[in-house]
Amino acid sequence: MNGGQDLGGTHGHGAVKPEPNEPVFHGNWEKRAFALTMAMAMPGGWNLDMSRFARENRPPGEYLSMTYYQIWFAALETMLKERGLVAEDEIAAGHSLYPPKPVKRMLSPGDVEKTLHRGGPTERDTNTKAAFKPGDKVRAKNINPRTHTRLPRYVRGRVGTIERIIGCHVFPDSNAAGAGENPQWLYTVRFDGRELWGDEGDPTSKISVDAWEPYLEPA
C-alpha cells in the first residue's frame, strides 16, 4: 500500500537525532508490547508479512504520529480482534470476559530460546529458473497495490542493475494476504542515485533494494 510507512525520499521529517546511551526499551510498556507481539504470533497464527501489513495499514498521519511500539501494539490489537481472540470490551475491562478460542499452541518459557534461535527462514526450494542474472538491466514495475508490497515507491518505474540473485523466497505480497507463500526469485537490484532522484541525487551514491521477480521487468 502507498501508506505512511513508505518513507524513502519523502521530505520534511527533519534531522536524524540519535539518543546517546539509548536503552533497549523506553519504559516498561514497550517491553511488554514487544514481548506480547513476539509471543502471540504462534497462537495467533499470523505471519510476519501479515504483521507488517497490520502495522502500516492506517492513515499516514496516524502512522507518523505514533511511536514505533505504539504501532506494533495497535497492530497486535487489530490482529487479535480480527481473529476473534480478544474483544474490545475485554481490553476495556482489563479481564477476559469470554471463553478462550482454541489455539494451536502457545510459547512456553522453555521454548523461547530455541524458537528465537530457529527464527523463520524465508528461502524455499524451487524448480523454476531465475529470469534475470547479475548485470541485467531491469525496470521496477509501476505497481500500486492497496495491499501489502515490499517494492518502495521511490524505485517504481526506475531502471537498475541486477547485482545478485539472492534465492527463492516467500513472496510477501501473497503471504500477507493469506494467499500462501508463493515463493519467487529474489534479487538485489542496484540503482544510481541520479536515476532515482535526478539532479538532486548524490552522484556518488548507489542504492539497492531487494526485489522479487514479479516486481521487475527487463529494461
Next chain:
Amino acid sequence: MSDHDHDHHHDHDHSELSETQLRVRALETVLTEKGYVDPAALDLLIETYEKKVGPRNGARVVAKAWADPAYRARLLKDATPAIAEIGYAGRQGEHIVALENTPKRHNMVVCTLCSCYPWPVLGLPPVWYKSAPYRSRAVSDPRGVLADFGVTLPKETEIRIWDSTAEIRYLVLPMRPEGTEGWSEEKLADLVTRDSMIGTGLPKSPKDIAK
C-alpha cells in the same frame, strides 16, 4: 510490572502514552487469563534482548574478521554460517549478508518500509533507525544523514545504501582502524560501535578508547 512507567523520550502527548500503557497492561492480563501467553515467556523474551543479544555480538564478529583473514573471507562469502560459528543466529538474522567497507566504498543500511535490522548481531534497533528522518533520507541524502552523525567522508567515496526490503539482513564490516596491529580480538571489539556496523558511524580509534 512497574507501576511507575514514565516515558520522557518521545514528544507525545503524555495522556496518549498513559492510555497505551494501560491498554498494554490490560491486554497482557486478558491474554494471560485466556491462556494464550505465559508471562514467564514474556519475561524471557525481554531479558534476551535487554541482556543477551546486542551490538556486542556484532562487534565480536567484526573483530574476528579483522584479526583472522580466513574468517573474514568466510564472512564475506556467506555471513549467516560464519556468524553462526560464533553462536549467533535466528530471528531477524536468518539470512545475513556482510558488507565490506573499503577506502573507495562506504556501506550504509536502512529499512525505508519498516525497521528490518539484524537482531542476532545488533540487537533491537535504536529509535532513530526506525524514525521517519532516517528512513526518508538515508536513500536520498546519505551524506546529509552521515552529517547528522558527525561523519564526513571523502567526496569521491562511493556511498552504497542497502534498503532492507526483504528478509536479508545486512551487517557492515567497517575498516580496521590504523594503529591496531597485533591487537587481540577482545581489544579490537572495543573499537567496534553499533553505528559502524549500520554504516552511520566509523569505528573508534585507539586514541578514542585510551581517553
